[in-house]
Amino acid sequence: xxTETDQILRxxxxxxxxxxxxxxxxxxxxLAKGEIKVLIGPSGGGKSTLLQxxxxxxVPDAGAIELENETIDFRRKQDLYRLRQQVGMIxxxxxxxxxxxxxxxxxxxxxxxxxxxxxxxxxxxxxELDQVGLGDKEALYPAQLSxxxxxxxxxxxxxxxxxxILLLDEPTSAxxxxxxxxxxxxxxxxxxxGMTMIMATHQISLIYNLADEILFMENGRIVxxxxxxxxxxxxxxxxxxxxxxxLNELAEVDx
Amino acid sequence: xxxxxSVVFDSLPYLLQGSFLTIGIVVAAMCLxxxxxxxxxxxxxxxxxxxxYLLTAYVWIFxxxxxxxxxxxxxxxxxxxxDLQFSAFTAVTIVLGMTTGAxxxxxxxxxxxxxxxGQFNAAIGLGMSELQAxxxxxxxxxxxMSIPAWSNEYSxxxxxxxxxxxxxxxxxxxxxxxxxxxxxxxxSLYITAGIIYFLLTWAGVIALRRLERHLRIPGYSHQGxx
Amino acid sequence: MFELSPFYQELxxxxxxxxxxxxxxxxxxxxxxxxxxxxxxxxxxxxxPVVKAIGDTYAAxxxxxxxxxQLFILYFGLPNIGxxxxxxxxxxxxxxxxxxxxxxxYVRGALLSIKSGQYLGAxxxxxxxxxxxxxxxxxxxxxxxxxxxxxxxxxxxxxxxxAFIVTCVELTGEGKTIATEYFRFTEVFxxxxxxxxxxxxxxxxxxxxxxxxxxxxxxxxx
Numbered sequence: 001x002x003t004e005t006d007q008i009l010r011x012x013x014x015x016x017x018x019x020x021x022x023x024x025x026x027x028x029x030x031l032a033k034g035e036i037k038v039l040i041g042p043s044g045g046g047k048s049t050l051l052q053x054x055x056x057x058x059v060p061d062a063g064a065i066e067l068e069n070e071t072i073d074f075r076r077k078q079d080l081y082r083l084r085q086q087v088g089m090i091x092x093x094x095x096x097x098x099x100x101x102x103x104x105x106x107x108x109x110x111x112x113x114x115x116x117x118x119x120x121x122x123x124x125x126x127x128e129l130d131q132v133g134l135g136d137k138e139a140l141y142p143a144q145l146s147x148x149x150x151x152x153x154x155x156x157x158x159x160x161x162x163x164x165i166l167l168l169d170e171p172t173s174a175x176x177x178x179x180x181x182x183x184x185x186x187x188x189x190x191x192x193x194g195m196t197m198i199m200a201t202h203q204i205s206l207i208y209n210l211a212d213e214i215l216f217m218e219n220g221r222i223v224x225x226x227x228x229x230x231x232x233x234x235x236x237x238x239x240x241x242x243x244x245x246x247l248n249e250l251a252e253v254d255x
Numbered sequence: 256x257x258x259x260x261s262v263v264f265d266s267l268p269y270l271l272q273g274s275f276l277t278i279g280i281v282v283a284a285m286c287l288x289x290x291x292x293x294x295x296x297x298x299x300x301x302x303x304x305x306x307x308y309l310l311t312a313y314v315w316i317f318x319x320x321x322x323x324x325x326x327x328x329x330x331x332x333x334x335x336x337x338d339l340q341f342s343a344f345t346a347v348t349i350v351l352g353m354t355t356g357a358x359x360x361x362x363x364x365x366x367x368x369x370x371x372x373g374q375f376n377a378a379i380g381l382g383m384s385e386l387q388a389x390x391x392x393x394x395x396x397x398x399x400m401s402i403p404a405w406s407n408e409y410s411x412x413x414x415x416x417x418x419x420x421x422x423x424x425x426x427x428x429x430x431x432x433x434x435x436x437x438x439x440x441x442x443s444l445y446i447t448a449g450i451i452y453f454l455l456t457w458a459g460v461i462a463l464r465r466l467e468r469h470l471r472i473p474g475y476s477h478q479g480x481x
Numbered sequence: 482m483f484e485l486s487p488f489y490q491e492l493x494x495x496x497x498x499x500x501x502x503x504x505x506x507x508x509x510x511x512x513x514x515x516x517x518x519x520x521x522x523x524x525x526x527x528x529x530p531v532v533k534a535i536g537d538t539y540a541a542x543x544x545x546x547x548x549x550x551q552l553f554i555l556y557f558g559l560p561n562i563g564x565x566x567x568x569x570x571x572x573x574x575x576x577x578x579x580x581x582x583x584x585x586x587y588v589r590g591a592l593l594s595i596k597s598g599q600y601l602g603a604x605x606x607x608x609x610x611x612x613x614x615x616x617x618x619x620x621x622x623x624x625x626x627x628x629x630x631x632x633x634x635x636x637x638x639x640x641x642x643x644a645f646i647v648t649c650v651e652l653t654g655e656g657k658t659i660a661t662e663y664f665r666f667t668e669v670f671x672x673x674x675x676x677x678x679x680x681x682x683x684x685x686x687x688x689x690x691x692x693x694x695x696x697x698x699x700x701x702x703x
Binding site: 443 | 542
């Protein structure tokens, strides 16, 4: 059993609606250091909004977020900025800064947000680029990178901020099937190093191999949760099992 | 009624008559510019080095020299020098037509270049001559592509046509100036003229937008060989 | 020794004087136009509906009427309600307002073309709103707008020739005076045209240099 002190992030009963549509309905998530949770479920189920709420890119209407036992005051901008610095986010469509080189995509936040000096920032950025295998691409602009390279750069950019948690919003969904492997390899590498992560994904290999716990979301709620071994056990009739079976079928058709 | 307004009301029919000439200038100049523009665009893309050089110089000159200077140069200078007895209307039309021709050449050139090369080759492959391919395959497509840029040209030419008064063509602006200089109601009269131009500008822009939408469902009509 | 005839000496002296006046018209108008364009363009993009409507109306009016009418209203029209502007001020105000309306169009287009993901990406890293604007939005908007805004300044150079109509004697005004005096229209207006070609070509070269300087893959104009 995990104790209260192990918990790095506590999300309690957060809700969000847009124009009368309830997208999140009192969702709670607890995350321990080094833990990996995977969000699955039909699109429109609220996975993306949940992730964006966790680092307050979308500010929840109700509920509480605690990072390392500190409650975030949603009305205080400084709180939001600090939270976002400590919680990294990987987007489906990368959101790299199109006017900056690969290197500067990483250094800009180090310099402007973390106030590092130029050389320090560059050193750190080069380290991260090497880590994701882009050491020779530092002078290229996003428009000159492949999808897989863009996503790896986005991961390097987030990691350079030394996030306590990394949120990944379908990191491989916008990629050409042949480029997915390189991104999965980087994510698996993060898991090995003990990165704490919440990830929305449809990649079976990530779900099976990385998840400590699966959260199945539908209609703005977590309707099922548990370790993959339990939820996806043979003969199980869980929603997650059915969902993963369908993903498997699709994967076979694709293959 | 204040004097300023009564002057406007009295002279409105006279000013509005000027819009016939204004529209005449614009339509004639646009048509001239269209023909010049297409010919020059074809030359700019498919012509030999000498032709390209010449056309580039033409475009450079007509895009770099102010319309007023061109009007003076042609009306008082060149046309006189060549002993051409053009009316102010004809002179304005020619100058504006040649100017918009330079811009339209660039528009059509861009459209031709953006056309997949396969279109031209496919036409040649079917046994069309180069001219037939241009006329039947290339032109219908680039004309359609050029409509948005055309509405921009229309708006520019319409506003430039107000400069015709410097050589005395009796269009809206010249008539306004004529009335204003006699009644001293400059403000209300020029605002009135501004409103007329404003309505003409947006009416034309909206009409061209309609045309664009109308042509968007493409059935590339084949005009046949004559 | 090659010597110019008195006519050409006088012509060139006048045109050079006019050139200075033209430049004195163009530079403040170009700067003012860009500033107004940035402000109006930003308000038209991000302002509340009322502000947006005001901005859109401003742009529609100044883009929908001939510049020469705007100048006439400023110089000949305003005295009707007791406002007197000098020819130079009327010309600069007219050029600035008209140019600003067109510039706002390019600024607005540039701002609209920035994808929302760019804000999100920066926010996710902990950027403050001001930092997002300064480090992400502005550098991208400048690259998207530079071609249109530069061309607008080139238009402004040409349309500065209208200042003589409100009796501010610049290049065209000087040329016209000499041409009428000597009755030598073709020569005078050809040389006058060359002056403008020089100005416009110089501006084009500078614009191209700046565009090259700022070029980033994925930000070229078509």
